[in-house]
Amino acid sequence: MTSNPTACLLIIGNEVLSGRTRDANLQFLATRLGELGIPMREARVIPDVPEIIIATVNECRARFTHVFTTGGIGPTHDDITSECIARAFGVPWEVHEESRALMAADYARRDPPVEFNAARLRMATLPRGAVPIRCAETNAPGFSMENVHVMAGVPRIMRSMFETLAPGLERGRPVVSHTVHADYVYEGQIAEGLTAIQSRFPELDLGSYPYYRGKGGGVALVAKGTEAAEVEAAAEAMFALLAQYGQAQQGEPAPEG
Amino acid sequence: MTSNPTACLLIIGNEVLSGRTRDANLQFLATRLGELGIPMREARVIPDVPEIIIATVNECRARFTHVFTTGGIGPTHDDITSECIARAFGVPWEVHEESRALMAADYARRDPPVEFNAARLRMATLPRGAVPIRCAETNAPGFSMENVHVMAGVPRIMRSMFETLAPGLERGRPVVSHTVHADYVYEGQIAEGLTAIQSRFPELDLGSYPYYRGKGGGVALVAKGTEAAEVEAAAEAMFALLAQYGQAQQGEPAPEG
Structure with a gap:
């Protein structure tokens, strides 16, 4: 970017x-x-x-x-x-x-x-x-x-x-993003794996965001960048990481309701 | 302040x-x-x-x-x-x-x-x-x-x-505020009068905020400062200013509903 x-x-x-x-x-x-x-x-x-x-x-x-x-x-x-x-x-x-x-x-x-x-x-x-x-x-x-x-x-x-x-306005390449998430998976579990994925994709911006719902919650992982193929590859790796600890899902978690 | x-x-x-x-x-x-x-x-x-x-x-x-x-x-x-x-x-x-x-x-x-x-x-x-x-x-x-x-x-x-x-935390004097508002009164009408009030109270922060409700709306005027008596005096003057153009009311307008 x-x-x-x-x-x-x-x-x-x-x-x-x-x-x-x-x-x-x-x-x-x-x-x-x-x-x-x-x-x-x-x-x-x-x-x-x-x-x-x-x-x-x-x-x-x-x-x-x-x-x-x-x-x-x-x-x-x-x-x-x-x-x-x-x-x-x-x-x-x-x-x-x-x-x-x-x-x-x-x-x-x-x-x-x-x-x-x-x-x-x-x-x-x-x-x-x-x-x-x-x-x-x-x-x-x-x-x-x-x-x-x-x-x-x-x-x-x-x-x-x-x-x-x-x-x-003078434009650049659009920033694309892909989010995956899993309930009952916590940042402290996936932190190390996510660091490894970030080092494979140094041009991307990978973010980890805990979410809360009553007494539960989980973590959403977001890959952002201007190279769509890289974003997809990183999202696939993040999905596999979450799947090691819980039920990985595509997209943002539903809002607290 | x-x-x-x-x-x-x-x-x-x-x-x-x-x-x-x-x-x-x-x-x-x-x-x-x-x-x-x-x-x-x-x-x-x-x-x-x-x-x-x-x-x-x-x-x-x-x-x-x-x-x-x-x-x-x-x-x-x-x-x-x-x-x-x-x-x-x-x-x-x-x-x-x-x-x-x-x-x-x-x-x-x-x-x-x-x-x-x-x-x-x-x-x-x-x-x-x-x-x-x-x-x-x-x-x-x-x-x-x-x-x-x-x-x-x-x-x-x-x-x-x-x-x-x-x-x-090291504290200061609390900032107090007083808001008045009027429906169907617009900033362009009261701007000059508000400037005059601001010059009478240079230590206060007077703000003017239009609001919108469907096709209507109005303006809210806010006085803020650490001298409560000055804030009240300014609010009284702002109320009188709004009353020249419409029905002045105390407090914030109700949120758009």
């Missing part, structure tokens, strides 16, 4: 760090990016503090092929992502005329019409050079600034913006 | 970055740490890669009062957190005799007895100088190494380890 492009997610918002809001974007983006061959290599949750946003964006856009941000692009005083991106890139933060016109037309069409006030105009204010990301869920754009893709924090809107963006 | 101790969470695990597993620890820890007056200032999800774990731990333990880690302390080859913490601190990673003895006694008591093999012994292997964190959910310890607190990734075990740890 080393030659694939990489992704980093920045979740911007005090509400996630305070526990008020449970993030719902990381898992969606991790999954979709894996499918596109742009594996997520890191995610950070950072507060609504300009210096931290700016420093983190600049660190991460240098380290990863793509940086995705969620949150902080609404109309209120705590929505400072867009302005911070402009500062990170050292460009003016200015009204984006095409976005302003589209928003004005949309607000005017509403019944009753919505006032396009200064707060709402902030959502049409972008770093100079930004490419807007439009979607059907809102008239306010996200935007890309070079390899930094700025999206809303509301999951429904974020997903829609991401799907607007996805066709234009 | 500036004089409070601070916390950073490191979620260690490829399974979160691949989308296989949805993290369930961030929100719990963010909430509990806020209650203890140790606000979480940053969280990172990082992969099972030694160099990244070591560099991130060393960066964050210098920046925050406390660093909490979740994940990677089981018996399999991908459980490398403990060894990486030893490397981050430049100390040997060695069998912790008391932990070994406790685990051996526990495995021997099982019916049938469980073999205390090399993989399980890894879970009794700690950085020299670590203080174990024991809990009722497992015989394998977490541990604290100075200001770095290493916990399991399984939420049930993590919570139990955290509650073992909590009484000994």
Whole structure:
């Protein structure tokens, strides 16, 4: 997977760090990016503090092929992502005329019409050079600034913006995975055997995940990588390993019920 | 809140970055740490890669009062957190005799007895100088190494380890919050008024969060801080602001149903 492009997610918002809001974007983006061959290599949750946003964006856009941000692009005083991106890139933060016109037309069409006030105009204010990301869920754009893709924090809107963006992203080889599991088999039993399988497939990412169901449970073993044949061969070996200790099964275990 | 101790969470695990597993620890820890007056200032999800774990731990333990880690302390080859913490601190990673003895006694008591093999012994292997964190959910310890607190990734075990740890943590003033909301009121309407309230209470963290319910929705406004009287005064002002545009209500909106 080393030659694939990489992704980093920045979740911007005090509400996630305070526990008020449970993030719902990381898992969606991790999954979709894996499918596109742009594996997520890191995610950070950072507060609504300009210096931290700016420093983190600049660190991460240098380290990863793509940086995705969620949150902080609404109309209120705590929505400072867009302005911070402009500062990170050292460009003016200015009204984006095409976005302003589209928003004005949309607000005017509403019944009753919505006032396009200064707060709402902030959502049409972008770093100079930004490419807007439009979607059907809102008239306010996200935007890309070079390899930094700025999206809303509301999951429904974020997903829609991401799907607007996805066709234009530089892709890698999709990450494929194969999971096997066995009830009443425990990590401490299969650890040594799994290490041996990992050394046979150094390019793959093999993971071991215990699961619990009431007083029972077991272990799920996952092989991931971009070489489908290797993933299948490793999954076969993991299945045989589990079968030494219990009843090996294909796929993820059923959720606790 | 500036004089409070601070916390950073490191979620260690490829399974979160691949989308296989949805993290369930961030929100719990963010909430509990806020209650203890140790606000979480940053969280990172990082992969099972030694160099990244070591560099991130060393960066964050210098920046925050406390660093909490979740994940990677089981018996399999991908459980490398403990060894990486030893490397981050430049100390040997060695069998912790008391932990070994406790685990051996526990495995021997099982019916049938469980073999205390090399993989399980890894879970009794700690950085020299670590203080174990024991809990009722497992015989394998977490541990604290100075200001770095290493916990399991399984939420049930993590919570139990955290509650073992909590009484000994240096605390600050608890963060209190007050939420008000109004249906059919939108951020674009109240943004300017909220900015004015924020400038009256510069020490508080005021947040604005739209919510959606089918075709409706509204906005929730949250005041947070360590000065309860200020939080109440700000909440009163936010309530009055919402009342200008709709029916202001106390507390969080009911979840979408």
